[in-house]
Amino acid sequence: MASGSLPSYDFVSLRHCGEVVHVMTATGPLNLARRIEVYRATLSANPTGNYFCMLDNSGGFENDFSISDIRFLDRMLIEAGVQAVHGVTVTRDPGYPKLLELLRQVMPSQGLVADVRLASTLAEAEHLLAGMVDLAKDGSI
16 A cells, blocks of 8 residues: 655555555654654555554654644544544554553544553554454444
């Protein structure tokens, strides 16, 4: 469907059970400017109100996001028709669990469902994301 390399990201968007799953690999530090670019690239290939993504940050690159950055990205998602974000991340970044908690608090206040999780391996992340897609297909989410 879509694929490419951007500063700090390689990505591929694949169709799975009527949804599109965006698989991203971090190749450098992650910040608002970099995330805007990958959202622009992937949102154009996103056919439903669900945004499914898997981030492989096995390199442990730092995530630098403020609450205002998250709100900005949330507006991008909403303007693209997204209602729910289903994401799984594999990372060695020790600050990532705090970022997930922040996402779980801020995103619903912007009107988005935040189904975001952490996995310890890529195999576990793939399994979790496949389950999220299956729930969407069954109408459970």
